[in-house]
Amino acid sequence: MFRYLPYLLVGILFGFVLVKSEAASWYRIQEMFHFQNFHMFGILFSAIATGVVSIQIIKRLGRKKALDGQAIDIPEKAPGTVSYVVGGLIFGFGWGLIGLCPGPMFALAGTGSLGAMVVLAGSLHGTWLYGALKQHLPH
Amino acid sequence: MDWLVHPWPWYVAGPLIGLMVPLMLFIGNRSFGISNNLRHLCAITQPPTVEVDFFRYNWKEHVWSLVFVIGTGLGGYLAGVVFADPNPVQLSQAAQDMLLSWGFLLPSGSLVPDELFHTSVRNFTFLFACGVLVGFGTRYAGGCTSGHAITGLSTLQLPSLYAVLGIFGGGLIASWFLVPHMLIG
Numbered sequence: 001m002f003r004y005l006p007y008l009l010v011g012i013l014f015g016f017v018l019v020k021s022e023a024a025s026w027y028r029i030q031e032m033f034h035f036q037n038f039h040m041f042g043i044l045f046s047a048i049a050t051g052v053v054s055i056q057i058i059k060r061l062g063r064k065k066a067l068d069g070q071a072i073d074i075p076e077k078a079p080g081t082v083s084y085v086v087g088g089l090i091f092g093f094g095w096g097l098i099g100l101c102p103g104p105m106f107a108l109a110g111t112g113s114l115g116a117m118v119v120l121a122g123s124l125h126g127t128w129l130y131g132a133l134k135q136h137l138p139h
Numbered sequence: 140m141d142w143l144v145h146p147w148p149w150y151v152a153g154p155l156i157g158l159m160v161p162l163m164l165f166i167g168n169r170s171f172g173i174s175n176n177l178r179h180l181c182a183i184t185q186p187p188t189v190e191v192d193f194f195r196y197n198w199k200e201h202v203w204s205l206v207f208v209i210g211t212g213l214g215g216y217l218a219g220v221v222f223a224d225p226n227p228v229q230l231s232q233a234a235q236d237m238l239l240s241w242g243f244l245l246p247s248g249s250l251v252p253d254e255l256f257h258t259s260v261r262n263f264t265f266l267f268a269c270g271v272l273v274g275f276g277t278r279y280a281g282g283c284t285s286g287h288a289i290t291g292l293s294t295l296q297l298p299s300l301y302a303v304l305g306i307f308g309g310g311l312i313a314s315w316f317l318v319p320h321m322l323i324g
Binding site for chain 2: 003007009011012013014015019021025026027028030031033036038040043044045046048050051055057066070076078079080081083085086087090091097098100103106107108109114115119120122124129130132
C-alpha cells in the first residue's frame, strides 16, 4: 500500500488547488466562457506552459527512470479527428451548463456537495453508455 | 495560515496544476488524467450479467489512479471545508452584471449557485443529465480537461488540440445560448 502514498499526496494537492483557485466554481466557468476575466485562462495557460517546459526538461536531461524504476515514456494519443472533436463538443456542452469537469467533480464532491455527487453519478452512467455504444460510433 | 484560506491567484494555481504532468511521470511513469477513473469505476461495478467489453479489463492495475482521485476528493474537503474561505467568489463586474441579467443571485460563499445545486428533483435531474453528457463526451474524446488540455497540450499532441477545440466550442454554445435562459425564459 505504501507505494500508493505519492499518488494520494499529489491527488490531495490537485484537489486543494482546484478548490482554492475556484476552477471548481460554476461562476468562474461562466466568466471564462464569456471572456470576462483572465483568471481561468491564466490557470490554463500557465499550467500548459509549466507542463511543456517540464516535459522538455525531462527529455533534455534524459531522465530515464521513474521513482519505482519504470522507464519514463510519454504515451501518444491515438490518431483521429472525429471522436476528439465530437466527444469534446459533447463534454464541453455539459461542462458549460454545470461548470464541472471530472477533476473538479471529485474535488467538489469531497466538500460534501450533494449536487456534485449527482453530477458524478451521471458521468458514470454517461461513461457506461459510451462503452456500450462504442462500436456504433464514428471514431 | 491565511494562505490556506484565501483563494489562490492563477499564477500559483496554474503552475501547480501543470506540475502534475511531470510529477505523475516521475512517481511511476503515469500519464496525468482524471476521466479514466470514471471508466475504472464502471469496470469495478459492472455486474456480470451486462458485460460490456469496454469495461472488461484488469482494473486492479489502475488502483494508483483511483487513489489519486480519492486524494482529489480529500484535497477538496481540506480546501472547501477545513480551510474554507467564507468570502464569495470575486467575479469581474461584467460577470456580476451578466449573472443578474440571467436571473441568478451573486455568489454568496458557495462555489456553485444554489439556483442549480440546491436539493430538488428538478435540479438533480438536470445535474444528472449534464453529468451523463460530461461522462459520455469525455470518454468519446478519450480524455477531459486534465488529460487533453493539460497533459495532451503539454506533450504537444495534435489529437488533444482537436479535443480542446471541441470542448471549448461546446462550452461556448452552452454558456452563450442555454445558460442565460435556464432560469428565465
